[in-house]
Amino acid sequence: MSEKISRFLAIAAMIVLSACTSSTTTPQGQGDQTSANQAQQVILDENSKIVTGQTLYVPVYSYIYHDDQKRLFNLATTLSIRNTDLANPIIITCVRYYDSEGQLVQQYLENPIQLAALASTDFFISTSDNTGGLGANFIVDWVAQTNVSEPIIEAVMIGTGFQQGISYISPAKVIQNQTNYTCSSAP
Template sequence: MSQAIFHWLAFAAIVVLSACTSPTMTSQRQGEPAPATQPQQVTLDENSQIATGQTLYIPVYPYIYYEDQRRIFNLATTLSIRNTDLADSIIITCVRYYNSEGQLIRQYLERPIQLAALASTDFFISTSDNSGGLGANFIVDWVAQTNVSEPIIETVAIGTGFQQGISFISPGKVIQNQTNYTCSLS
């Protein structure tokens, strides 16, 4: 009799446990990226205290040449901005995209955005967008109201086709230190 009760309890436990699901798995299918949260917009003015900041130049490669520079291989590009500070936020004041001739193609922010400690954000250029040419670039301005560790700002280029794939990163280069909230080169 006790063996029958044991089997019945084991069966009931299996049924109960198999009915349990993880909340993250029910709200999102496995293998799909988590929905991105939008950084908070902030307002800065002349009275805002700025402790540190920088302007960075980040190369963008919308395509690369192959076969003796006669053909192009289109690439998608993601600009990644990562706050590396463990405790404090940074403020991204401007993200601008320029073409090979140095002409502004697109400005991505209407207002500055705040990235919390260890938060990140990104901006995307599709494979079909060759408007920047081979010398395209991003100019990114960031500031912080306290001394923080410098963010990592880089582009990631990726392309696939013809049973080939290529990907690489291009790190940002500091071209100016910031002591105010305005966009450089505006």
């Protein structure tokens, strides 16, 4: 009888273990790419009706200091833009990344993109890219052709090393209202 139980347990274990397969997928924003290329591009012109919009400042950190400012702790950054409106799209007109001195490092969009209701997109900066410095930031412009609820725009920074890991979120701050379909003026 114990032989039957042992066989049954062995077969059951093989079935359970064979069902536990590891699946590796590549996240959408990996490798300094952006999932924005999967969002719908839109063509706006001076006749496009814009009802509301904002320019937002999002503080990010390429690294932080530790060990009495003698060592750098590099961080990966994901800028997340989420349309919170239940029914209407928003249009992201600009996403620009600036370094600690206020110099433009990268402009992420060639053309505006539209985010459907409740859709989101992200932009990624890898851990090895610390060109932004301690005072890096994103400037994000969005508009809508109807009244919408404001999107949630925030940066998520994460780093692992020295037998520790840290992560935190940095929310966006509105710096001006936007009623134009073009990028806000900035250096």
